[in-house]
Amino acid sequence: MHGLGNNYIYVDLFQYQMDEASMPKIARAMADVHKGIGSDGMILIHPSTKAEVGMRIFNKDGSEGKSCGNGLRCTAKYAFENGIVTEPTFQIETKANIVEAEVFPLEGSVDQVTINMGEPALQRTAIPMLGDETEAVIREDYTIEGQLLELTAVSMGNPHAVFFVEDIQDAPLYDLGPVIEKDTRFPEGINVEFIQVVSERELHFRVWERGSGVTQACGTGACAAVVAAALNGLVSRGKDITVHLSGGDLVINWDENGMVWMSGEAKTIATGVFHF
Numbered sequence: 001m002h003g004l005g006n007n008y009i010y011v012d013l014f015q016y017q018m019d020e021a022s023m024p025k026i027a028r029a030m031a032d033v034h035k036g037i038g039s040d041g042m043i044l045i046h047p048s049t050k051a052e053v054g055m056r057i058f059n060k061d062g063s064e065g066k067s068c069g070n071g072l073r074c075t076a077k078y079a080f081e082n083g084i085v086t087e088p089t090f091q092i093e094t095k096a097n098i099v100e101a102e103v104f105p106l107e108g109s110v111d112q113v114t115i116n117m118g119e120p121a122l123q124r125t126a127i128p129m130l131g132d133e134t135e136a137v138i139r140e141d142y143t144i145e146g147q148l149l150e151l152t153a154v155s156m157g158n159p160h161a162v163f164f165v166e167d168i169q170d171a172p173l174y175d176l177g178p179v180i181e182k183d184t185r186f187p188e189g190i191n192v193e194f195i196q197v198v199s200e201r202e203l204h205f206r207v208w209e210r211g212s213g214v215t216q217a218c219g220t221g222a223c224a225a226v227v228a229a230a231l232n233g234l235v236s237r238g239k240d241i242t243v244h245l246s247g248g249d250l251v252i253n254w255d256e257n258g259m260v261w262m263s264g265e266a267k268t269i270a271t272g273v274f275h276f
């Protein structure tokens with residue numbers, strides 16, 4: 001399935017089993033475009049004792065992430081269409097938190113999903129990012145490869161480094177993305193987003209994802225971008241903000257109660273058997 005071109009191979013662990021030790025290897029094999037299927041990684045949809053459904057995400061390099069916005073919308077679609085849940089609102093457990101999903105079925109099939117992603121974490125230690133201060137990292141001077149940038153850091157259950165640029169076309173995605181991802185100031189690595197503010201209600205977005213590189217979209221990244229833009233006074237809380245990603249649009253709203261809402265598409269590409 002994919003959400004705005006952020007594509008994962010989903011494995012239904014309500015039906016099948018996969019041993020823990022093989023998960024990173026299988027994720028890498030599936031993601032391989034030449035000898036596998038080709039994807040941004042693998043997502044496991046599994047039974048949970050805390051929610052109706054559980055979700056785990058493995059990046060292209062086999063590393064495990066704690067959350068995935070596009071993956072959550074696709075997991076919600078799959079769970080509803082396959083009878084794992086029967087109500088249109090339900091909870092999904094991730095390694096980061098438990099989120100609320102709402103699907104909008106049309107004759108049994110789901111194209112649009114809204115997720116309440118919960119509250120962002122802003123403290124430096126929650127990102128995590130090294131440094132003495134415990135406060136939020138908002139427009140902090142950040143030097144990398146001799147370039148001085150301004151960093152806003154947001155955790156949406158997974159870590160995001162957000163940088164505002166004048167023109168999204170000139171964002172140093174391929175030059176700085178991989179270097180920032182592995183910067184030792186981020187002990188768990190980081191997802192890197194470049195954002196151009198179009199207006200108070202619209203952002204352009206490009207991402208270098210931890211463990212996967214450039215992808216067409218990142219749901220948690222789009223949430224982090226809107227939170228970062230609000231923290232910098234560039235957009236308002238409680239308003240729908242349209243984020244234009246390479247693969248399409250998401251609507252994100254950081255509400256007055258602190259919750260981040262994400263709405264967008266979820267699509268099936270194919271179903272089948274993977275030979276490993």
Ligand SMILES: N[C@@H](CCC[C@H](N)C(=O)O)C(=O)O
Pocket residue numbers: 006057059064065066067068069070071158159191209210211212215217218219220221
């Ligand atoms: N594409 C995702 C995020 C996937 C995990 C991320 N690369 C990480 O390691 O934190 C999304 O849609 O949020």
